[in-house]
Amino acid sequence: MTSNNDARPDLLYSQVENNLRQQIISGELGVGEKIPTELELCERYSVSRITVRRAVQNLVDEGLIYRLRGKGSFVSVPKRVIRKGSPNNFGYHAFSDIGGKSHRRVLERSSLEATPALANALDIKVGDTVLMAKRLVFEDSIPIALDSVYVSERSFPSFLDDLSEDMSLYGLLSENYGIQLGVEELVIDVSTAREDEAKLLSCIVGSPVYVLSKITKDSEGNPLHYSKSLLRGDRASFRFVISPEGKILTEA
Incomplete structure (x- = not known):
């Protein structure tokens, strides 16, 4: 595509933006693929850097592209918005309830x-x-999270044998063990993927990741498990609805 030098600047950036968007949607530019540099895009479309930057920024704002400082811009996987939903369903576990097909692969079982x-x-x-079980979590065929779960051997002596590849941890606790689940304490931090983590999550070293640290308790307030999960930052954003009293509300 070549642009008309006499065209309005707003039309020029729209043409570049729409062309790149179509390449991403069609798969011509695949997930994780680096897009051409600003200079390459300027030459390809015969436009200024200002025009290219505006087009790319719009795609970043749309969630189709993400930037890594010093490395360039890359095609994102479309994000999921994670909301507070049903009890014990806040985190990557919510993906299966909003259209994704989640499965897990056990990487490690140890004491x-x-x-x-x-x-x-x-x-x-x-x-x-x-007892610790570490699993790689997928949405469809895309790895989205590394999940490490810790329980007391005294409380769950057969935990490592009972937790299968695709079994939900909450299903194991409530259905298999007959435990009435209570509150969760969740802390969300932000970090960047190390080389070993990036390899497992199929992302670039230095990519942003959420660090979800969680303690789940039973109905009487006794800790059941502690988990630490790394969730790809390009795969999700979190949405909270908070009452005037400061409570996180469940959405319909």
Whole structure:
């Protein structure tokens, strides 16, 4: 495509933007693929850098492209908006309820001694045995999260055998173990993917990731498990509805 130098600037950036959008939608530019540089786009479309920057920024705002400082701009996977939904369904678990087909692959099953942080989270003693399962979570065929779950061996001695590849942790706790689930304590931080994490999540080293740290309790307030999940930042955004009293509301 070549542009008319006499065309209005707003039409020029729209042409560049629409052309790039069509390449992304058609798959000509695949997920994770680096788009041409500003200079290359200027030469390809015979437009100024200002025009290219505006077109690309609109696609960034739309969520079709994301930038990594010093590395360039890349095609995003369309984001999911994660809302507070049904009980115990806040995080990547919500994907299966909004159209995605989530499955998991077990990467590691192990036992370890409780560190002070784990002991505090699970309300056990330092040095007590903790069981850990690490799984890679997919939406359809795209890896979206690394999920590490920790439970007390004393409370769930057969946990590593009972937790299968695609079993929901909440299903295991409520249906298999007959536990009435209570509140969750969730902390959301932001980090960047290390080399080993990026390889598993099929993203670029340094890509943004959410770090979800969560303690789930039973109906009596006893800790059931602690989990730490890395969720690809290009795959989700979080939406909260908060009452005047500061409570997170459940959306219809």
